[in-house]
Amino acid sequence: MYQLIKQIIKTGIKTDAAPLPDETLRVTAQRLHEEILHVFGSALNIRHVDAGSCNGCELEIHALSNAYYNIEGLGIKFVASPRHADMLLVTGPVSRHMVTALRRTFDATPEPRLVVAIGECACNGGIFCTNDGSPDGGGESYASCGRVANVIPVDVVVGGCPPTPTAILQGILTAVSAQK
């Protein structure tokens, strides 16, 4: 026990300052009212859904919980059930085999719900899909439906392969901050 406590004291506090919201990540008009944001207060529950990612984006979502980003310190918590969630964090191109599970998870999340698409794949299908050449891509394949927005409505997208924890945090904060 002595060693353990000594190690905790020696480690000290490592947490970095949180990033500011970034309006350019927003893809839809804000669907939330000021009051609701007020209700969310400084507590936000997130349910993560891997809809077919390579697991790279998950690594960075895990990193959000480390002492440097300390996401729980901001009042943001990952929860086990969509029924407890205010926000879905969705990664990956949506594989056709995950469409039903993703839709059901979305339906089980109480309104008002926010959806943040994490990573290049979630934004436009990424490397796994042939893009059709249109400006926002969204390509499909026999096994994949492409971007998350092809399956459920998305509020904020965060690109990057994988996006850094800071970028993910910024996306989350953008989604919960009222539109200017």
Add this chain to the structure above:
Amino acid sequence: MPINHPNLHLTQLAGAIPAWSGKIKPDDLQPICRNVHDGGGRLVALWGSDDREQGNGYALHIALVNEAGLICLSVPLPAGQPAYPDISSIFPVANRMQRAAYDLLGIYAHEGRDHRKWLRHGAWHGGSFPLRKDFDPAPSRTDDADSYPFVQVEGQGVHEIAVGPVHAGTIEPGHFRFSVVGEKMLRLEERFGYTHKGIEKRFESMSLQQGEKLAGRVSGDSTVAYAWAYAMAAESIAAVTPPDRALWLRALFLERERIANHLGDLGYLGNDVALSFGFTQFWILKEQVLRNNGALFGHRYLMDSIIPGGVAADLAEPGKRTLFEECSLLEREVRVLRGIYEEHAGVQDRFIGAGRIEPRLAAQLGLCGLAGRASSQAWDTRVQFPCAPYDQLDVQMATYRNGDVAARVIVRFDELFESLRLQREILARLMPGGQLSLPLEKLPALGFGAGMVEGWRGEVLVAIHTDKDGNLARVHPHDPSWQNWPALEHAIMGNIVPDFPLINKSFNLSYSGQDL
């Protein structure tokens, strides 16, 4: 010759590891597999290809490994009836691979005992096969509700718990069907394929360079291992050897990937037994490794750092100093944390005896990688087939007998220290200057090559076949999780349900890597 059999003529492949290839008739498949099995060899991978454009039918390919090296065999199959003798009775691990080969290509095992689909759910019709060259996605599409016959356990008081595909934590999707009595797990059946996103088909429309990027995204936590195995396969076909500096840097990247993943897992294993202190501490260390990767090589997980013919990231002298300091820090801190884990009665009580795979069962199942080594399966590609620069590094393999969660933790600690030692050694030998890559634009026509790399989880294999223009005709990436997932079904038997997350984490297998 790595195997002796009258009907087998092998040609040695050029490249970094000892590898051979050969063609055999379907009738010789079982005897040869049995021969390799009886000699202590294993099945690494099984895949198929559509060779009709070359005037043939289909082909089954298997990669076997014994103490001589990697043996890749092709079995041509007629287009009309592409069937081959079942090998899952010799190598149980072949079961899911054979089923996947049917789902994707329509080649099948005669007398196979399990004909359930594996990678196909409801996205395309059972009679259409995505890896056939004439596959047309539009008419094959269905939105059929998916049904899958799980094996039922009968008996008084037995009930089922169905978990997934969306799990409670931040992990990849898959389905677990438990049959339990009270808290005790009698049986687990896994069902995967949820993240199947058509990776193998996607390779076929890509250039060599794009394929490298895709290989690095088969399983994000093993990007270096896949990227290296892909490059190794391409370099084997082209018979080129990357410059020395590139090889040393690749080994540095691979060990850093192992360090980062082992740190992360050790943290989560603490967390899963309610010691969140472990998570906090190990993830501080992991984050430092990732930040150094980002600052020195431009990517926190080193994606796209390896290219065919060499590497795309370099290390300057000041960077070396940073990494030496990192080594000292990690060695110091991990030693303290290991002491805390080992002396914590609550932690050890949960670790010891949980999720055990006896060495004999491990051998039967072909368990590989770090989980295999924790059950006495002494295979480590870096030791048995040391490609440059491992041939100069004398890697010490970590093995343990007990095969429980505690053993998998011990192997992780030992490998972590060994990787730190290797990192020091690599840094000391990495001389300034020297080329980073050779030009490798295109591959020769109708070539075949394979690369195998010991990733942090186990051996990662990538096989490449080129067509008559030297384009990628077929690329098969193989994850060690194919071998180890079935073992998890055995490991949990008799344990209690609340220990499942811990046991599962102690393996930490890939979904995306096996779903493809």
